[in-house]
Amino acid sequence: MKAFDLFRPKDLFQAFSRLELNQHETVLKSGGTDLLIWIKKGLVSPKEVVDLSSIDSLNEIEVKEGEGILIGTNVSLNRIIDHPEMKRRFPALIEACETHSDAVLRNKATLVGNVCSAVPSGDTIPPLLCYEAEAVVQTSCSKRHLPLPRLIIGPRKKSISKTEIVTHLWIPLPKADLSVGAYRRASRRRALDLAQAAVACTLFQHRGERDFRLAVGALSPIPVRVSEGERILNETSNIDEKIADRVADAVLKAIQPITDVRGSREFRFAVTVELVRESLSLCLTRAKTEEGCY
Amino acid sequence: MPKHALSFVLNGETVDWEVETNATLLQALRENGVTSVKRGCEEGECGACTVVIDELAQKSCLVLALEVEGKSVLTVEGLPAAPGKLHPIQQAFVDEGAVQCGFCTPGFSMTTYAFLKTHPNPTDEEIRHALSGNLCRCTGYLSIIKAVKTAAEALSKPIVAGEGGEGDVR
Numbered sequence: 001m002k003a004f005d006l007f008r009p010k011d012l013f014q015a016f017s018r019l020e021l022n023q024h025e026t027v028l029k030s031g032g033t034d035l036l037i038w039i040k041k042g043l044v045s046p047k048e049v050v051d052l053s054s055i056d057s058l059n060e061i062e063v064k065e066g067e068g069i070l071i072g073t074n075v076s077l078n079r080i081i082d083h084p085e086m087k088r089r090f091p092a093l094i095e096a097c098e099t100h101s102d103a104v105l106r107n108k109a110t111l112v113g114n115v116c117s118a119v120p121s122g123d124t125i126p127p128l129l130c131y132e133a134e135a136v137v138q139t140s141c142s143k144r145h146l147p148l149p150r151l152i153i154g155p156r157k158k159s160i161s162k163t164e165i166v167t168h169l170w171i172p173l174p175k176a177d178l179s180v181g182a183y184r185r186a187s188r189r190r191a192l193d194l195a196q197a198a199v200a201c202t203l204f205q206h207r208g209e210r211d212f213r214l215a216v217g218a219l220s221p222i223p224v225r226v227s228e229g230e231r232i233l234n235e236t237s238n239i240d241e242k243i244a245d246r247v248a249d250a251v252l253k254a255i256q257p258i259t260d261v262r263g264s265r266e267f268r269f270a271v272t273v274e275l276v277r278e279s280l281s282l283c284l285t286r287a288k289t290e291e292g293c294y
Numbered sequence: 295m296p297k298h299a300l301s302f303v304l305n306g307e308t309v310d311w312e313v314e315t316n317a318t319l320l321q322a323l324r325e326n327g328v329t330s331v332k333r334g335c336e337e338g339e340c341g342a343c344t345v346v347i348d349e350l351a352q353k354s355c356l357v358l359a360l361e362v363e364g365k366s367v368l369t370v371e372g373l374p375a376a377p378g379k380l381h382p383i384q385q386a387f388v389d390e391g392a393v394q395c396g397f398c399t400p401g402f403s404m405t406t407y408a409f410l411k412t413h414p415n416p417t418d419e420e421i422r423h424a425l426s427g428n429l430c431r432c433t434g435y436l437s438i439i440k441a442v443k444t445a446a447e448a449l450s451k452p453i454v455a456g457e458g459g460e461g462d463v464r
C-alpha cells in the first residue's frame with residue numbers, strides 16, 4: 001500500500017485543526033473498508049489519512065424520543081443491525097445492512113462510511129433515502145443538516161468541502177403506528193458482492209393513512225427515490241398486480257442502468273421489475289402480519 | 295517511512311512494536327512472527343486473515359496496525375488450550391475433516407471463536423451466515439459447518455475438574 005501519514009485525533013477539535021492545516025492532501029477514514037482498498041488500488045493517494053475511528057464520541061447511537069435517531073460515524077453496520085430501536089423503526093435499513101458484505105466485515109464497515117463512499121451500489125443508501133436521512137455536516141465552527149440527495153451528487157462525489165466532516169447521520173422519526181419495509185437486491189452471490197440492482201420499499205401507517213416510499217440503487221449514477229411510483233402507491237387503496245406493474249413501469253422510467261462487470265443494462269432492466277414486485281409484496285405482507293411496531 | 299510505536303495486548307500479553315503508518319495489522323502480525331494469520335486476498339474478501347479484536351472478529355488486512363493501540367488482539371496462537379491439547383474449536387475442525395490444505399483454517403477458527411461466544415447453540419443457518427466472509431477452496435464447507443456444531447457442543451460441556459489443566463479453555 002502506498003505510504004501515507006496517519007493522524008488519529010482524540011476529538012473533533014483535533015480532527016478539524018488537522019483538516020484546516022492540511023486540507024488538500026488529507027482524506028477521512030471511518031472503518032476504512034473502502035478507503036484502504038482504494039489506496040491499495042491507487043485510486044486515491046492521500047498524503048495523510050485522518051482516522052475518525054479514534055474519536056470515542058462518534059461511537060454512539062442516540063435515540064431522541066419523538067424526534068429522530070443520531071448515528072455517529074464510527075457505528076458499524078453490525079451495531080445498527082443489533083440495535084432494537086433501529087430494527088423496530090427502520091426495518092428496510094436493517095435488511096440492507098444484513099445484505100452488505102458479510103458478518104465479519106460488518107464489524108468494521110460503518111453506515112456513515114457507506115453513505116460517504118457515495119457509490120451507486122451503496123446498499124444502505126436507498127433505504128436511507130426512503131427514511132429521509134440527513135448527514136450532520138460539521139466544520140470547526142458550523143453545523144448543518146444536509147439531506148442525502150444534496151450530499152451525494154455523483155458517483156463517489158459529495159458536495160461537502162475538505163474541511164467538513166459528516167459526524168453523524170440523523171434519521172427523523174415520522175409519526176406512525178406501523179413501520180414496515182423491505183430491501184431487495186440482485187447480486188451474483190449472496191455475500192461479498194455488490195448490487196447489480198436494488199430496491200427499497202417502506203411503508204408508514206398512521207391512523208389509517210399510508211405513506212409508501214420507494215428508492216433504487218445501482219441503477220443510476222446515484223441512488224434515487226422514485227416519486228411517481230410512490231404517488232401511484234399512495235393514491236391506491238387496493239394494491240394488486242396491475243398496480244405493481246404500473247409502479248415497476250414508473251421505476252423503469254426513472255432509472256438509467258449501465259452495462260458493467262456486474263451485469264448488462266438489459267439484465268438490470270429485467271431484474272428491476274422483479275425486485276420492485278418482490279419488495280412491494282413483502283412490504284404489504286409484513287404490514288398485515290407485523291404487530292403495530294412503532 | 296518513519297516507524298511509530300504501537301502497544302497492545304496480543305494473545306494476553308502486552309507487546310510494544312514499531313510499525314509503519316500504512317502497515318495493516320495483517321502485515322505487522324506476520325512481520326512479528328504471528329504467521330497463523332494468513333495473507334490471502336488482502337482485500338477483505340477471503341477471511342484468511344481473520345483475528346479477534348476486543349471480542350469481535352475482524353479481517354486484519356483491512357485494519358491499520360496503529361488502530362489496535364491499547365486493544366486486545368487474539369489469534370489462534372492465543373486460543374486457550376490445555377497443555378499438549380488443541381482448543382476445542384481446533385480439535386473439532388480436525389475431527390470433522392474440516393482441514394485439508396489448512397490455509398483458511400486459522401481464519402475460520404477465529405470467526406468461529408467470536409461467533410460461539412455470542413451464539414453457544416447455533417443453528418446451521420446461523421453458522422452459514424456467520425461464516426459467510428470466510429472462503430475455503432478445499433472442503434466444500436459442509437465439514438466446516440459440522441465442525442462448528444461439534445465445537446459448540448464441546449464448549450457447552452461442563453469442565454471436568456483436572457481435565458482442563460489450566461482450567462476454562464473457553
Ligand SMILES: Cc1cc2nc3c(=O)[nH]c(=O)nc-3n(C[C@H](O)[C@H](O)[C@H](O)COP(=O)(O)OP(=O)(O)OC[C@H]3O[C@@H](n4cnc5c(N)ncnc54)[C@H](O)[C@@H]3O)c2cc1C
Pocket residue numbers: 027028029030031032033034035036037052073099100101102105108109110111112113114115116117121122123124164165166167192193194195337338339
Ligand atoms: C470485501 C468487501 C465487500 C463489500 N461489500 C459491500 C456491499 O455488499 N455493499 C456495499 O454497499 N458496500 C460494500 N463494500 C464497501 C464498503 O465496505 C462500504 O461502503 C462501507 O460501508 C464503507 O464504510 P467504512 O466505514 O469502511 O468507510 P471508509 O472506507 O472509512 O470511508 C469511505 C469513504 O467515505 C469517506 N468518509 C469516511 N468517513 C467520513 C466522514 N465521517 N465524513 C466524510 N467523509 C467520510 C472516506 O474518505 C472514503 O472516501 C465492501 C467492501 C469490501 C472490502
Ligand code: FES
Pocket residue numbers: 332333334335336337338339340341342343344353354355356
Ligand atoms: S487477506 Fe484479509 S480477507 Fe483476504
Ligand code: FES
Pocket residue numbers: 392393394395396397398399429430431432433
Ligand atoms: S482447507 Fe484449503 S482452503 Fe480451506
